[in-house]
Amino acid sequence: MNRIREIFDIGAGFENIIEWLTEEADWLFDFIALVVEGFLEGVNWLFHFPPALVMIGLFSLLAWRVAGKGVALFTLIGFLLILYMGYWSETMDTLSLVFSAVIFGLLIGLPLGIWASRSDSAWKIMRPVLDFMQTLPAFVYLIPAVLLFKLGPVPGVIATLIFSLPPVVRLTNLGIRQVPLEIREACRAFGATPKQMLIKAEIPVALPTIMAGVNQTIMLALSMVVISGMIGAGGLGNVVLKGITQLKIDMGFEGGICIVILAIFLDRVTQAFTTKDKS
Amino acid sequence: MALIEVKDLYKIFGPNPKRAIPLIKEGKSKKEIKKETGCTIAINDASFEIHRKETFVVMGLSGSGKSTFIRCLNRLIKPTAGQILIDGVDIVKMDSEQLRELRRYKMSMVFQHFGLLPHRNVVNNVEFGLELGGMEKTERREKAMEAIKLVGLEGFEFSLPSELSGGMQQRVGLARALANDAEILLMDEAFSALDPLIRAQMQDELLDLQDKMHKTIIFITHDLDEALKIGDRIAILGPDGRIRQIGVPEDILSNPADNYVKEFVQNVDRTKTITAGxxxxxxxxxxxxxxxxxxxxxxxxxxxxxxxxxxxxxxxxxxxxxxxxxxxxxxxxxxxxxxxxxxxxxxxxxxxxxxxxxxxxxxxxxxxxxxxxxxxxxxxxxxxxxxxxxxxGVDESDTPTVFSEILEETETLENE
Missing domain, CATH: 3.10.580.10 (CBS-domain)
Structure with a gap:
């Protein structure tokens, strides 16, 4: 048994792959890192540049427009509380990490989902990969991320992106596959090209389901961003980590509250998009 | 010349469907062929013509292949064998680009469950076909408004389909099909999903519209009353996917071609199909x-x-x-x-x-x-x-009997 394990060592095999990648394909990862870092810096600047009170006003306005008075009030009070506790900067760091990871996630996930809905064989290959991505413990992503992208926010974004990608792929695939046959037939019967059918019928009809996937992706991203505080991604993850490692109950609790406020804000606002399209 | 000519049309579903055709010609039944090859016969050797400006009804029970049939006419389904000539051109041989042209400008379709886009309002649904053809916005809006007027949906131009009743949704479907001014109108059980009152009303309106527009309509239905009311000519499909009879309504009622058609026709209320005219x-x-x-x-x-x-x-x-x-x-x-x-x-x-x-x-x-x-x-x-x-149309044995005859009968029985 041990001999067999020496030959087929799964863990060591994975290690070898990662090592090979760091040596042979570092130019690729450097390039990815460059793109992600540039984007992240831009987003970071966007969230940090306006005074906190202006941002709070903007967030509340957004919540009011898409999700109604209650959510707007919650947003106003919640973010003021964050400001009052002194974690504004960390919260904006976390928000820009989430935002960047989700944008890259959608850029990859939506086309993958559309492809999966078009081709059964593509979906057959994607499905186990997605299962793997979703069930592997979140911490495990951190190791290759660190090895390939060093420490800091960039591997944080990458690990988050991978962890939060499955729902949007799954639900985009599901949403498009659920478009009623008669709607497809109607498109074809009036002379739609496959591209016209996708853009004018399938995606709009599937949009509520796709938006539910986007919502799930955002929530997963938020939870992963906090974990990636362990590899120096910064933001609220750092605060919570400090609370744990230094046994600072006050700090851990305050950081936790900030995350909860941010999570509820993001969830309600994106969910409002989902239900809005249904009615 | 007929507008549409269908020649030796077969549609068989299943693996390698062409090998079922010789078996059909040997005279094997649908069941035997299904067992032997795993293929299901939907359309079995259909040949007929549809004339310009007539309303041609294809009528059959569920499973008789009538939906498959209408989908062959605009190639949503590709026939297994045979020809479909429209103005002399065989559409079975067309490539996807030619088919798009055909569907955009020559024929349009109305669906049983409407097939409307739920996120578009009425006018945007109606102009859908024109939009696909690349018509300019003001022009297509104008045409859509005309079609909406034609089906009596003024005032609902900016409603969403979900806000309309079934009958009104089907009007949208009809308007969409009329908007591109196609010569041929395919209607797949267009009124079957509607409740009886609305259905009768829509039938009347279709007849009125046809009086004005003179389209060539191919109408699929499982309802013989509907077929008799709407159709200039009717084709009756048997359960084996074979056409049993084609004729004008009176012809089908008075000279049913075989027992299958006869059984069908028996249940028809003659007084509802025979008109004053x-x-x-x-x-x-x-x-x-x-x-x-x-x-x-x-x-x-x-x-x-x-x-x-x-x-x-x-x-x-x-x-x-x-x-x-x-x-x-x-x-x-x-x-x-x-x-x-x-x-x-x-x-x-x-x-x-x-x-x-x-x-x-x-x-x-x-x-x-x-x-x-x-x-x-x-x-x-x-x-x-x-x-x-x-x-x-009355069967003698079912008619009322004079009481004295009953008395006489019982008397003779007693005497025996």
Missing amino acids: SIKQSCPVLNSSKDGPKAALHLMEKHSKSYAYLVDSQRLLKGIIHIEDVIELKKKKENDLSTIVRHDFYTTTPDTAIADLLGTALQTKHPIVVINEENKFLGIVSREMIIAEVNE
Whole structure:
């Protein structure tokens, strides 16, 4: 048994792959890192540049427009509380990490989902990969991320992106596959090209389901961003980590509250998009 | 030349479907072929023509392949073998680009469950086909508005489909199909999902529209009453995917080609399908521009009637004239019959079913006059003619029996 394990060592095999990648394909990862870092810096600047009170006003306005008075009030009070506790900067760091990871996630996930809905064989290959991505413990992503992208926010974004990608792929695939046959037939019967059918019928009809996937992706991203505080991604993850490692109950609790406020804000606002399209 | 010619059309679903065709020709049944090859026959050797501007109804029960059939006509489904010629061009051989052209400009389709885009409002749904063809926004909006007007949906242009009732949603579907001004209109069980009242109303409106637009309509239905009402000609599909009979409604009712069609037709209420126009009789009439009292008396005497109908030189109905009024007029030595004309009698249109006339016919002492929309005199329908027609389809054994006959029968039985 041990001999067999020496030959087929799964863990060591994975290690070898990662090592090979760091040596042979570092130019690729450097390039990815460059793109992600540039984007992240831009987003970071966007969230940090306006005074906190202006941002709070903007967030509340957004919540009011898409999700109604209650959510707007919650947003106003919640973010003021964050400001009052002194974690504004960390919260904006976390928000820009989430935002960047989700944008890259959608850029990859939506086309993958559309492809999966078009081709059964593509979906057959994607499905186990997605299962793997979703069930592997979140911490495990951190190791290759660190090895390939060093420490800091960039591997944080990458690990988050991978962890939060499955729902949007799954639900985009599901949403498009659920478009009623008669709607497809109607498109074809009036002379739609496959591209016209996708853009004018399938995606709009599937949009509520796709938006539910986007919502799930955002929530997963938020939870992963906090974990990636362990590899120096910064933001609220750092605060919570400090609370744990230094046994600072006050700090851990305050950081936790900030995350909860941010999570509820993001969830309600994106969910409002989902239900809005249904009615 | 016929607009659409279908020649030796087969559609078989399953693995390697072409190998089933020789088996069909050997005369094997649908079941045997399914067992031997795993293939299901949907359309079995269909050949027929559809003429320009006619309403051609394909009628069959579920599973008879009628939905497959209509989808072959615009190639949503590719036939296994055979030809479909539209204006002489075989669409089975067309590539996807040619098919798109065909679907955008030559034929359009109405679906059973409407097939509307839920996120688009009525006008955006109606202009969908034009949008796909790349028509400019103002132009397509104009055409869409015309189509909406045609189906009577003014005022709902900016509603979403989910805000409309089933009947109104299907009007949107119809408007969408009319908007691109295609010559051929395919209607796949278009009214089957609607409740009976709305369905009847939509059928009437389709007939009205067809009177104005003269499209070539191919209409699929499982409802024989609907087929008889709408169709100029009807094709009846059997459960084996074979066409059993093609003919005008009267033909199918009176000369069913085989037992399958006969069974189908038996359940039809004849009084609902036979119209005043089809049983009307001509009758001599008086012409107001030339006939006087003497001609009137002569006519009534000749036909031993106490009344006659008066028309003008264009045969437009003026009214009824009674014999006592004519005598009065003659005594006064006047000549103009239109001074004594009366209007207290019933009229009907040629499309009215005799079931709807029966009640009136039993009350009134004069026959019902059949006139068209311009009041032109077409003929008369009397109560005797309606009753004779109703009686035609009656099975003798089911009719009521005189009581004395029953008594006689029991007596003879007892004596034995």
